[in-house]
Amino acid sequence: MSKVMVVTSGKGGVGKTTSSASLGAALAQAGQNVVVVDFDVGLRNLDLVMGAERRVVFDLVNVVQGDAKLPQALIRDKRVETLYLLPASQTRDKDALTEEGVGRVIAELRERFDWIVCDSPAGIEKGAQLAMRFADIAVVVTNPEVSSVRDSDRIIGMLDSKTLRAETGERLEKHLLLTRYDAARATKGEMMKVEDILEILAIPLLGIVAESPDVLTASNVGSPVTLHNPASAAARSYTDAARRLMGESVAINTPAEKRGLMSRLFGRKATAA
């Protein structure tokens, strides 16, 4: 039974593409057949993050418009053999996609893969709506700050009204993935608290990924963090999130700041002074 999963947020720069690549890779590392589809037509990024930018020949737009066959456009990952990428076009814009065409491609992907991970563009316009249109599961990527939370809320509203599942009265699973979580700033109260975000958005938590240089390094070398540095905290967060998506129950750890006894005793005072 294949699952279409949209990774979305409304706001840009919160970590949709990084999370799509990392969750996709983590699912594939667990033995699932995975394709990650870049819906950000015109601002293609996923190929870079997955290290496949030199192997792109055909793209999603070519397949949607019937200029290329699906197997011609799919790029197989060199590190995990059950991981594929369907890249976006950099030279076209989102109007090149049609609902009918996207539906046809998704249906074809459903026959080959267990997981179809759709990396949504930012915004709430056509590109984002097409990325979520056929989803069974949504991962809402949110940073612990008010603007990101409000945009996520808006996107959840759209997931509840503009997707095929919502329109046919079926349930669409929605999960919250908190990214760029900074334990030090959370301790000082400079960031929104996890429980406040959960109270506002009212959807289940899939995982918390700490802000980490490992993630940036992995993106820059073109490798999802779960492949590049599997032992890192960020990689473990994504791996755990992927296991939760597959139905396992794994406890969620809130990333904590590593502090000594003295700093725990006096840290608050020191910051206040």
Added chain:
Amino acid sequence: MAVETLAAPHVTLRGRTFMALVVAPEFPMAEWFSAFDQQMHGAGGFFIDRPIVADLGATLEEGGPDAVFIVLEGLEARQLRLIGVEGVDPVLLAGTRWERLPKTLHGRVQTLETWADLHAAPHDEPSPAPVAAPSVSSLLIDRPVRSGQSIVFEDGDITIIGPVASGAEVIAGGSIHIYGALRGRAIAGLRAGDSARIFCRKLEAELVGVDRLYRTAEHWGEALHGRSVQVMCDRGALRLSAFD
């Protein structure tokens, strides 16, 4: 004639409804406009792009035709989007630049995203034969109202089980009951007038309004923030009071 009709391309017409605000200026005008300016100033983007209908009945009655033109100019100078006038004889505006504004707007508009098809009573057409609308007097929403959503129910009360997000909007003909946090806007009493109230479990709202009176968050301050609150009209002013 028939041939022409057949040859003409098919034109698709789609209906759209808007929530228009009706303003009814009163004498003394200087005071009314300064109060209005204050409200506009305090209300952030509330008036931006809102269609406005000017009810000039009172203006005409007390100030005569000249006052009507002064008021219209005053409203225009505030960058309001005037879409119609009420309460004046169309002849009066003939030959002026307001001539083309509609004078006979059929009111009672409904706008909402998903809820319209599901819950709202059919829209009454302005037809000579009276159509009995089904008597739906309340709307129940049992999931969160998300940012960007607008719930409008003119025929009665709205009950919401769940939070109303920042950037969401709930507008009711009667009262509004929110079993959750109100973080967006709630406007009650579109039909019921000053007897309508707003109730919420947790007040973190951006704006509350009952029967043409409204207040933004900066007016009620920290003391009520996060508390269980009711909002009502009390002798011409909006009163917010905590339950606990």
